[in-house]
Amino acid sequence: MAVIVKDLQFCRARMAHSRARRITPSLTENRSCLQELRRDGIAVVSGFISQETVDVIVQEIWDNTDLMTDALGSDIVHRNARLILQNPEKHAPSTAAVFQDHRLRDLAKAYLSPIAVPDRPAIQLKRGIGETSAVDFYHIDEWRPLMSIFVYLSHVGADNAPMQYLKGSHKWRPWRFRREQDFFAYYGRGADGGYVNEESPYAGCLLPTDVRRLRERYGWPVISCEGEAGTMVVFDNLGLHRATPLAAGSRLLLSSYWQLPRE
Numbered sequence: 001m002a003v004i005v006k007d008l009q010f011c012r013a014r015m016a017h018s019r020a021r022r023i024t025p026s027l028t029e030n031r032s033c034l035q036e037l038r039r040d041g042i043a044v045v046s047g048f049i050s051q052e053t054v055d056v057i058v059q060e061i062w063d064n065t066d067l068m069t070d071a072l073g074s075d076i077v078h079r080n081a082r083l084i085l086q087n088p089e090k091h092a093p094s095t096a097a098v099f100q101d102h103r104l105r106d107l108a109k110a111y112l113s114p115i116a117v118p119d120r121p122a123i124q125l126k127r128g129i130g131e132t133s134a135v136d137f138y139h140i141d142e143w144r145p146l147m148s149i150f151v152y153l154s155h156v157g158a159d160n161a162p163m164q165y166l167k168g169s170h171k172w173r174p175w176r177f178r179r180e181q182d183f184f185a186y187y188g189r190g191a192d193g194g195y196v197n198e199e200s201p202y203a204g205c206l207l208p209t210d211v212r213r214l215r216e217r218y219g220w221p222v223i224s225c226e227g228e229a230g231t232m233v234v235f236d237n238l239g240l241h242r243a244t245p246l247a248a249g250s251r252l253l254l255s256s257y258w259q260l261p262r263e
C-alpha cells in the first residue's frame, strides 16, 4: 500500500514539475548553445572564461584553501572519487564572477524556466589516479528538471577524467518512467549534499547491459567532454552520463546546478 501511495505521489509531483518547466529562448543571447542543449542534452563551449581568469582563480584556491593538499574539513568533502570544496565564493572570491555570470544565468533560465535558481556551487578536484565510484556507471541525477554547469580550471584531455554523456538521452522516452519513479522513492541527499542512505549513490545508475540495449534502441552517440581550461560544459542531468576514472594528472573545475525552486 505504501508503495502505491509513493507511486501516486511521484506521478503528481512529476506532472507539477512538467507544468513548471518553461523553455524560454528569448532569455538567452546564446541561442545556438540553447539549441544544442535542447537537441543533445549537452553543450561544450570552449573559451568561456579566459586563461587569465582561470589563473587568478587557481591561485586563490592554492593560497586560501586546503583543496590541493588532500586535507578534509573547512568545507571540503570527499565524495564520488573527488574532493569537493563547498561555499567556493567564500574561499576563492574571484569564482563569484563566474558563478554569477549572466550568460550562465540566462541560459539556465531559458532552458529550465524563468524561475530557475542556482544550487550547490562548488570547486571539484579529481587527483586519485584510477579512483572509481558509483557515478562511473551511466546514471541520471534526478527525476525533476535539473541542469549542471562545469567550468574547467585545468586542461581536460582523454586521460583527465572527462565526463561522458549519451547525446539525446535526456529526452522523454518510456524507459525513463520506472527509473525516475525508483529515484523518487529511494534517493535522498542531506543539506550538505551528502547521501542519506546506502542506496542513494546507485539510485539513478544503470547496468552496462541496460545501457547497451538502450543505445541499440535509441542510437545515442557518446560525447567525451574534453576541453582546455576555460571551457564550459552545460548538461541536462536527466540525460545518461558518467564519470571516468582519472588516468593521469588531475582535473579541477567549478560546478553548479540550476533547478526549479523546491516547493
Ligand SMILES: O=C(O)CCC(=O)C(=O)O
Binding pocket: 135, 141, 148, 161, 162, 163, 164, 241, 242, 243, 244
Ligand atoms: O564529474 C564527472 O565527470 C561526472 C559527474 C557526474 O556524474 C554527475 O555530476 O552526476
